[in-house]
Amino acid sequence: MSPALPVTLNDVLSQVVERYPSHELSFITSSTHNSSIKVKTFSSFNQYVRNLARAMLEWQKPAGSVIVIYLIEHEDNMAAIWACLIAGYVPCLQPALSAQQAHKDGHVAHIKNLFSSANWLTTEAGAEQLNSIDGLGVHLLSDLKTSSSNYNVPADWVARNVQLDDDAIVFLTSGSTGFSKAVVHTHRVGLDHVAGSLEMHMAPLLFGTSQIHVHASAILSDPLRYLRLIDEKCINITFSPGFFIAKLTRDLEKRSDLIGTFDLSSLKCICTGGEAVLSTTAQSFVAVLKNLARDPSKVSFIISSGFGMTETCAGCIYEPIDLATTELKHEFLDLGRPIRGCEMRIVSPEDSKTVRADGESGELQVRGPMLFVRYYNNTEATSSSFVEGGWYRTGDVGIIENGVMRLSGRIKDTIIVHGVSYGIPELEFHLQTVEGVTHSFLAAAPYRADGQETEGFIIFYSPTFDLNGEHASTNLFATHCAIRDISVKMITLSPQFIIPIPINQMEKSTLGKLSRARLVSLFKQSELAKHIARAEELLSEARGASFVNPSTETEKALAKIYAMIFNLEEHDVSASDNFFDMGSTSIDVIRLKREGEAHFGLPEISVIQILKHPVLSSLANYVNSLLSKGIQAEEYDPIVPLQLTGNKTPLFFVHPGGGDVLIYINLAKYFQNERPFYALRSRGFEPGHSVFTSVDEMATCYAAAVKRTQPTGPYALAGYSFGGVVAFEIAKRFEAMGDEVRFIGVVDTGPHLVDHTFKVDWTYCVLTLCLFLDIVTKDVADDLAPSLRPLSRKEQIEVIWKRSPPGRLLELQLTSDKLDHWVDIAYSILGCAKDYDPSGSAAALDIFVSFERKDDWPTNGLKPWDAFSREQATYTVVPGLHHNILDFDHIPQFQKVFRTRFEARGL
Known part of the structure; x- marks a missing residue:
């Protein structure tokens, strides 16, 4: 028995x-x-x-x-x-x-x-x-x-x-x-x-199964760890959300150095959920696993996509698919069949009870013992969630064909970006405040274009101004910029489309509500094409008002490069275009450098000069000076303008221990049309420039540069890692001069940078720098340290070079000599840190604590900031680990948290 x-x-x-x-x-x-x-x-x-x-x-x-x-x-x-x-x-x-x-x-x-x-x-x-x-x-x-x-x-x-x-x-x-x-x-x-x-x-x-539970940040910071765990622990079943499958595929599909590295023969099934998985992404994922597996013939390529929600105890509909043998017929993986005891049906959204025929789209409903019993202390919400017969209204639009369900849209008020749900009502509330938007005549609706990996959204609104009026183009341009800025700040994503619709054509229901479903339907049926065309015409006119045709051969060549990077037509690029305002990333800067050097036959176009000359005509003048005079040492200026739009108090961010500021490019974009964003870069990168010898020398130099840029306060200063201490020192100098410093942001560092007994170690510097540059992982850095120390500098660089991803080295335009020089700068900065003793105080400090220190920050070196802040210092946890807080995966949430403290200081 x-x-x-x-x-x-x-x-x-x-x-x-x-x-x-x-x-x-x-x-x-x-x-x-x-x-x-x-x-x-x-x-x-x-x-x-x-x-x-x-x-x-x-x-x-x-x-x-x-x-x-x-x-x-x-x-x-x-x-x-x-x-x-x-x-x-x-x-x-x-x-x-x-x-x-x-x-x-x-x-x-x-x-x-x-x-x-x-x-x-x-x-x-x-x-x-x-x-x-x-x-x-x-x-x-x-x-x-x-x-x-x-x-x-x-x-x-x-x-x-x-x-x-x-x-x-x-x-x-x-x-x-x-x-x-x-x-x-x-x-x-x-x-x-x-x-x-x-x-x-x-x-x-219930089956006595041993389990490994891994915190998401431990995998996101090192995706290879996912495969190592499968290999080392003989994992049979794993759960990977859809966005992680896409990320893992992107990160690993070009890693030819890892072919045949992992034993994946234990893997039987990969469960996934959170958001729909593109069939093409799933197939690419399988191709990556085949490449990386030691013996692909022994690997199971079954992915089990599923549907579920909180109210259904999560997954209740599944479809295990063997991607090695199954032909995928739809854009997204099918979600499958209900588990034992669960029933599903598709009904008309109009009455929520008329069952739709096989293959027809409609509202998905489920019933069975897995359903929740009630909403706590909310009988109204409980009763409205069910229809006759005990069917639960999921709020999703689905299709059931031959007993297999797939989703085709959403009724619910959410937008899902990389598996994270964002509330539409909250977004709409803030967008209603934009000048140019008619109150209560704006709707945000989820939308996923063909082939798009994650969900996006469209903004429909009625403008307060006449689209055929005298200033329509400038008004529309300003309104759309504001809508994009708010969207990016709130949900990390810009709308795919912003569609202005005259108020007399924006239909509301008898209850006074806009129907998102109807608006999306009209969009898909091209019924809004005339409004989209009119908006494009007006926006083109607005851009044309400030458009300057590239005139010189250098400007034309750069316009061609700009167009290639941003996928534009060459004739759409103006000589007045700013590289950063066009949405560039740190990798785009490297691409511009590489393409420019190749086209003009220059041995070097300095990244820092690209950062300082982002406007096409200005960069053209700089390139012309190189072509006529050759590369010459220029006077050192630590200020690097990463974003110059907006009229609020500027923000100055001091470099981390590596000395460079490329890490801040993605952060600066979140302040477009709000406030200028400047970065402070260390001395020593350019030919003829000596390195700093103390934090005092550095802070004095930076304070003078900030003063030249912004003569009077209030000032807003911040710094990541080592830069946090320098920001504190700059603030002290300003306060001594009688200036107000309203914000001092210290990102994940304590006031005591390095123990004085610590031996300044070149090996430590090279591995730390490579970790921050994403050339090596934390595990690789830890493993390499003991074997590197006995080697010469040249030999250490050679070992790391062989272990580094070629694609990443190309992206960074690194050579072994450049890396060696960069380590020298980091080494000098570490020496400054070692000799530094904090003293004095500043008005108020805002400390941002990395997720890895969330539980022990009072004892791990951050709490001592209390002694250097005249007001109570604040401590706020931000996502990510110390070395990747400002990475692509964490920067959207970081900027939200950072902005909250920034605004709390009245800036």
């Missing part, structure tokens, strides 16, 4: 510990300082969480109380969930809180009201985020762990016996249409279809 299946979630843990006590749960944290894997057996994990549960009873909360779990690491979240269940409480996982103070406070107050209580379990850093809300019962995980050490309860201890229909766990919705709703699941929850907490943890427990 087979053993009985567990009845409640509590039974799951008891049963698997009895059957598989020595099987393991493994965890890789967000910190790169410790790349080891933390392991607990099922038995030790069980004892740990039951002791935590016993300690929870000291809180003296009534049985069934909701405990909001606000933790970061997977192990902590997992342990807290189980401890709550065993203690008779109901866990509710809280994702990262908003960096916007008002939104964060509103959400926390909403949760407090929703649960009619305020029980939070969090870390010290989380508690600091919550301290602006009164009346919360905040419990620290560190205190709970300390208390639990006093207990050693039996391996099957529970605080109370639960029933099948008792509330078990609560999940918060994304809150995209307002504040989050709380989805309640009971102990009846099925364990074969639940994502995150359950699908990749509790369900595998």
